[in-house]
Amino acid sequence: MQIRQIIDKINDNQIFVPAFQREYVWKRPDAKALFTSLIKRYPTGTLLTWETANPPELKGKKKYTSEMGAVKLILDGQQRITTIYMILEGKLPPYYTQPEIKNNVLGLYVNLETLELEYYKKQAMENNPLWVNLTDIFQAKIKSSDVRKSLKARELLTDELEDLIDDNFEAVKSIMDREFPEQIIPVSASIKEAIDIFYIVNASGVNLTDAELALAQISGYWPEARDLFKAKLFELEKNGFVFKLDFIIYALLGVTHSMGSEMRRLHSADNREAIKAAWERLDKQILDYVVNILRTHAFVDHSDEINSVFALIPLIAYVYGKPNGQLTEIEIKKAVKWFYYSQLRQRYVSQTPQKLDKDLATVKNSSQPFDDLLGLIEQERSLTITEGEFAGRDIRHPLFSLMRWYFKSKGAVCLTSGVSIRQNMGKKYVLEKDHIFPYAALKENGYDINNRFKYALAQEITNRAVLTQVENRGKSDQAAKEYLESAKIKFPSALSKQCIPEDSALWEMSAYEKFLAARRSLLTEELNEFLVGITKMDTAKVEVSIADMIAEGEHDGLEFKSSMRWDTKQNCLNKSLEKVILKTIAAFNNGYGDGGTLIIGVDNEGNVLGLENDLSTLKGDDADAYELHLRNLVNAEFGVQYAASNIKVRFHEIEGQMVCAVTVSKGVGPLFVKDADKNGAKVEKFFVRSGNASDPINNPSEIATYISKRFKAA
Secondary structure: OEHHHHHHHHHOOOEEOEOOOOOEOOOHHHHHHHHHHHHHOOOOOOEEEEEEOOOOOEOOOOOOOHHHOOEEEEEEOHHHHHHHHHHHHOOOOOOOOHHHEOOOOOOEEEEOOOOOEEEOOHHHHOOOOOEEEHHHHHOOOOOHHHHHHHHHHOOOOOHHHHHHHHHHHHHHHHHHHOEOOEEEEOOOOOHHHHHHHHHHHHHOOOOOOHHHHHHHHHHHHOOOHHHHHHHHHHHHHHOOOOOOHHHHHHHHHHHHHOOOOOHHHHOOHHHHHHHHHHHHHHHHHHHHHHHHHHHHHOOOOOHHHOOOHHHHHHHHHHHHOOOOOOOOHHHHHHHHHHHHHHHHOOOOOOOHHHHHHHHHHHHHHOOOHHHHHHHHHHHHOOOOOOHHHHOOOOOOOHHHHHHHHHHHHOOOEOOOOOOEOOOOOOHHHOEEEEEOOOHHHHHHOOOOOOOHHHHHHHOOHHHEEEEEHHHHHHHOOOOHHHHHHHHHHHOOOHHHHOOOOOOHHHHOHHHHHHHHHHHHHHHHHHHHHHHHHOOOOOOOOOOOOHHHHHHHOOEOOEEEEOOOOEEOOOOEEOOOHHHHHHHHHHHHHHOOOOOEEEEEOEOOOOOEOOOHHHHOOOOOOOHHHHHHHHHHHHHHHHOHHHHHHHEEEEEEEEOOEEEEEEEEOOOOOOOOEEEEOOOOOEEEEEEEEEOOEEEEEOOHHHHHHHHHHHOOOO
């Protein structure tokens, strides 16, 4: 189908977009790349359309009636078609409203000499007739002759350039004749079948997130869903909490299926009544209740203070699980404490769906979920904040959000106005992050971008106070000493409530780094005390599952081996592989870490292979026979006493396969492995961990030095 035909059919209400499609989300670089391909006649992809006389709800004001017969819907490619329509027509297509257009891609210019595309740049384009707005070309507001006349008036037109302008002008206009290959879903397809095809097409690319695809399915069997979700998001946004539609889908998946991945669970129309019922509670009660807990107990006034809103999903699921949708005081305190640590230790900065799976399962199954959730965080990182964590950290670090919440909990006020730093009325009282020592003064003293280390100190969060916007603008570059002296006189408790050292000797520019050190110390002490004191509770030690360990991947304390003695490449018994197992055990023993774990039956990529091939080479075919053989190897190489004291062997079933986990304690003495050198002679080799590998140290003097340092204390 030609582009000109697509444009005409959209204008004649013959092509529509279903309501389950997402908003227009392309950005200017996407539009620029598309038109570059169109002009150069590069491939631009295909369209997936569906002709149906029984369409789902449509986007836009036009409503389907049976008199319209079969209509064509764009299922895949609507972002491209919308981009083309807007730039060629200079307006929105009828199936979109302005709030659904997340980015303005109008105003794309073409250089008629080079065919370069760019958005308007005054310096380059203002007095250069060769730069022409693409929309003006297609709307016949400018002709090639207009460009030639303008250049001729400036005495810049040559015969060669004149021909080039005409050729390029026609090349641009020929976009209208470009064909979009079209794949058509037959009229006989049902809504469910059409959306399934839509899912398959998008699942093979990166166009839509899993949550957006799930929303498309939900909208297919519950047409009002998208509008209802958006109405709630708008309501929350008015109160300072900005979420996306993805967030709603994660919340629905969390409360209906207790997981954060497997969005396909929401695809079936069998979910319709359950999701409608869940949404009724989320909309009318749960979401508002959780937001109010954040406001009143966690001192979170806006969602932009949160580094990951997905921490709200376990909290939403927990509240949803309460028959009355409310928590006790101790439950609220535990939830808030976990929320703070989830932000501070960036629980959801990566692998969000997988971590939500684990956390939502804990919420569902544990009698003390927030204790256990806190234990999971502690397994990854210490809960205790150290002074070193502040060094060189700017306001993007989650420590700054925690500082702000803590200051609010103490009733902190703006240092110059005395107004509370809780959410205040009026735009001029929006909170800002003020430099205590002004950057202009720090720059004059060498703390600028030419010195990376000192620049980081200038921007460090310990050089920040929280002020209202109007006061920050008025403060300007006032010297720290003058500024803090004034604050101490006007509001005597203001400095202590923002953990600012009150020793005036530290307010001098010459003492800047001492000021930072003193404030780091204050913040470390008070923040740790604040977090621990929210409520006394045990951070339960939750054992890491074997699946979680494998998902984590190899590192200096974890190694995978496909087998103990079966050569997976040659598909035969290879006893020399047993020596590889012993080398890994020795390396864990000899390393500076806390030992390590060797998992046998898993390849380097984390794929579970199992122990079946290994077992086929042993006299027995069970775990006991496997452990006996493994321990005999260790006994022979390192001695019975070592094997009994330092090695633990456990077997686990995962994905229907048995794997063996060998836990090696940090050794009190060095281990050597007898191995053949290049001449076949038996020699003792000393192995240590190097990243996720076990490598030998070959130089005798280096071995001696290493052993002296590593085993000195032992």
